[in-house]
Amino acid sequence: MDLRAKYEAAGQQHVFQYWDTLNESEKHALQEQLEKIDPKRLNELVKQALEADEASRNEKQAQVDPPPADSVVSTVDDSDAAHKYREIGMKAIAENKVGVLLLAGGQGTRLGSSAPKGCFDIQLPSHKSLFQLQAERIAKLQQLASAKAGGKEVVVPWYIMTSGPTRKPTEDFFEQHNYFGLSKSNVIFFEQGTLPCISNDGKIMLDSHSSIATAPDGNGGIYAALRAARSKQDKDSVLDDLQKRKIEYVHAYGVDNCLVKVGDPVFIGVCLSKKVPLGVKVVQKTDPNEAVGVVARKNGAFSVVEYSEIPQKLSEARDKEGHLLLREANIANHFYTTDFLSKQVPSFESKMAYHVARKKIPSVDLADGERKTPSSPNGIKMELFIFDVFPYCEELAIHEVARKEEFSPLKNASGTSSDNPETSRRDLLAQQHRWLESAGAKFEANAEVELSPKVTYSGEGLESVKGRTFDKTQNIEEL
Template sequence: MAGGQGSRLGSSAPKGCYDIGLPSHKSLFQLQAERIARLQEVAEKEAGKPAGSVVVPWYIMTSGPTRKETEAFFNKSKFFGLNPKNVTFFDQGEPGRATADGLSLTANRAGTLPCLTMDGKVLLDSTSRVAEAPDGNGGLYAALRAPISSSDKSRTVLSDLADRKVLYVHAYAVDNCLVKVADPVFIGYCISKQVECAAKVVPKTLPTESVGVFARRGDKFSVVEYSEITKEQAEQRDPRTGELAFRAGNIVNHFYTTTFLQHTEAFEEELAFHIARKKIPHVDLESGQGVKPAKPNGMKLELFVFDVFPFTKHFAVFEVARDEEFSPLKNAPGTGSDDPETSRRDLLSQHRRFLERAGAVVKDGVEIEISPLVTYAGEGLEAVKGKTFTRSGVVSSVEELDVLAA
């Protein structure tokens, strides 16, 4: 899911193109592409298959404002070594309908919905145009059924998955520099549990942390957004362990069977909008002048990918370590949390742990960036056992590690 622009980061480029400040200056897209390449190689070796025979197809959901720039970025970078035939771009916001409080609205091609006043009237951006806002990443499911390009109306993401005989899908947000793309452990767990849908979670650090939490409403799994949970519920503790009672933080990291994805259309009209009360610029109808409100004056309506979870019959939650799998990029440089500096720190800290777990010593202050082409999750580093690393640097092969060792 890569439809977001980097506006909060102070960047005009799509968020996946962002350089978090690594020594290599690799973008988020490049890190993920190289993880896919490495995973294909590992799978080939494990299965005893010839080089190039294992393919992990990559489907990148963009939005109207990010599609062209994302494709241009991949073309310029020669798809980071991946076969372009196995990388598919598609847009969120293809026609899809949802209902809330008796109001039926249809998302348009650009993936937006009208903004409303607090009493439900439509706001105008100008005297002749409706104010609109992104409709959320819940547009994913309708987008999977829509034509990928105007030149081939018959080809959709779902039809492509069927043609490739893909049974299982891993979906994730582009802004997580630690994401394990197509994680074989997660997918294997889900297959062993015979679930149709699942989610990775990390334990919440604080009651006030701005992440949704997984919970059961009746016998159905769902995500309760941080804006929808009460202060008392957020602070509630498990009397047995002292941990937060609602601690399974949502990190937008999900598993689906393709069979489930093919059936989401059957209940799409039952999905309810989430209301976000925001400061929405608009035009005053009487004066015709633009208004920039100082406090929330209206509602934006959004659908989220997790809105389908209550409709699953077999669902699983898979808890992972935050420092190994979750470091989101949300805020501008220098913010101090979920910003480029924390992403950089977390990724380099993980690479340090890879080396230390393999039996190496890394001196204080030494920063070693290991290419995902070298290791996906710390595997293949047996050669560093007993070595001491005293120099910082970027490593693109196991052999290059020797250069940084004492």
């Protein structure tokens, strides 16, 4: 069946409405876009997504319970447990079995920047970007694991999922900064998928006469993106690369957390000791009104339950120790076995219904050919969430960590009330202040000290600062 016939059979032939008016390069661009879409499958996805959306709005209150106690491992204020798990995780890293996966598709639009979010400078004394902080943590982790392995080379490959708008600027940023000292061959870029925007009457929307309107398929698009060719030039997928390198475990995280422990050996150790295919890192929710999803059981299956889905009485319920019953706040930080990603996910992926977002989508009005911006929602964008795989897992490790040590998200512009560049800077420098003080250093008033990840990954190796007084704000690249 030729391309036009496929779209006609699916009732989407209007995408060719302006074909005869296009020049050759416009025809080529539209054809390339249309060839990537299976219109029949798209119609099925839309139907499934709308039915799931309708069902979720009409369903009676779901049964929400805390996760089973034996699935939760807390290393908060338990340095002995953290040490035990770190040893297990570090052994896997030293054996070159661990890769890291960065979700970096977002632009810094809410931060007042059109650049990829990872390029953002939170105004540390060093002015390092989020990308640089993470790259240097990987380099330090490789160094620590290599020392553990008697000096043999350790590589933790870094897989970076970009989106259409962020791919080129992200690759350019890494080139300009010489990959922050990492080997270029171990930094692998790939791209999140997109899906057509769909009008309220089920039709693919046109962005112009020669292009369809698309939107990213959500951070849950990562599962399909891992299987797709990485670029036009490189037909290998990320899964192919993981298998070639014999990577068995993957740590995935979001770009906008300045405190993220990239490739965290403690988290990896927790998941390996529990022998699970999937793990999630959480911080404890202490305020019932904090608008954050929690890891819980929903109708008996593991799930991330959104704040808006939990009745107030349940969100305020506490256990006998006084902790919130539903307290495992999701921070988009996951562990996977490569087996889970390559074999298990494809077995249930088609059952995962896309979430529907009703949006005002600028598009071509087929009646007069003009591109218009609507005043009310005129279509839907569909996306998957990375945690949509949870209900399909019988076993899940939930690793609870201290918020002040591991989570300070960057969501909002400077001057807003929370999760902004100022809170990111404050939380990172406060952590490093604690590390230095516990190693025996002292501070004069107002002196802020930034420690490069080249110096320490998570507070280790600071013996030489004992007795030292820091009297001015500075960045330390070596001790």
